[in-house]
Amino acid sequence: MQNFAFSLTKPGISRRESMVIILRFVDKNSFIKERFFHIVHVRDTTALTIKKEICVVLSRYNLHIENIRGQGYDGASHMRGEWNVLKALFLNECPYAYYVHCMAHKLQLVLVTASREVKVVYQFFDHLTNIINIVVSSSMRNDESQYAQGIQIENMIASNEIETRRGANQIGTLQRAGYTHWGSHFQSICSLIKNFDATCKVISTIFEDNVVMSRELIMY
Structure with a gap:
């Protein structure tokens, strides 16, 4: 069973709206690893659009939403709020996808x-x-x-x-x-x-x- 967490950030170099997906996972030897996974250009930064694009990328690599064990973003309201935001949309499908505020962002x-x-x-x-x-x-x-x-x-x-x-x-x-x-x-x-x-x-x-x-x- 795949257990993984992902975080998302918007780089400021590109002139287009983009998101970077980073996976944090446990390998077969029980070591925690964190790897750059994918970068995606998005039409807008609404929660529904971001969730859709993330799901497309994950499904492409046969990674399933129900196996998410964590999600981490910065403090943007449309990412971590309580209603109709990215955090909540994933929690609706996977109650174990606990949200953690990005520690680098807080620091x-x-x-x-x-x-x-x-x-x-x-x-x-x-x-x-x-x-x-x-x-x-x-x-x-x-x-x-x-x-x-x-x-x-x-x-x-x-x-x-x-x-x-x-x-x-x-x-x-x-x-x-x-x-x-x-x-x-x-x-x-x-x-x-x-x-x-x-x-x-x-x-x-x-x-x-x-x-x-x-x-x-x-x-x-």
Whole structure:
């Protein structure tokens, strides 16, 4: 008899609504294992749609709803509420599919809340958010940042400062930190470090444009 639990998360990289299914199960040697199972694009994030897609994936691999022994999601109301939500829909078919709030999600919320009480940490991420908004919110500035990254990568390759291989030296964008996304604050910092020179160039261009505009207004 198959006993397994699954959790669901929505990645923020894709522009389409998606869900990742992760299975937590007990193998034949009674060891608990957790494995990435499937990623599915969904039309919407209603409980009925998500349940339908999960059931389709499970049935494709001959995994049965009645064997679910747990389900874990983040704190979204349409996932863990009491009525007509994903948790309840699975419990209606399998009363043993006990719900557990995602521990990584709860820990992330605790860490974010605690960090706000440390002034230097709060100010750091506040400044980081402002910098990212300045660059990413404008398509023109974002294009300028990516162009600057391309020039920098070309120069570093020419001077043998970085290695070249398939998939390396990709041009990226600054990543916003999400309060509910585990590890997103670290990824946001890493994206700024990686794109630091290009980001400085964009901000410098904005500053220079504002200076020129101010002079023109004064002269006028």
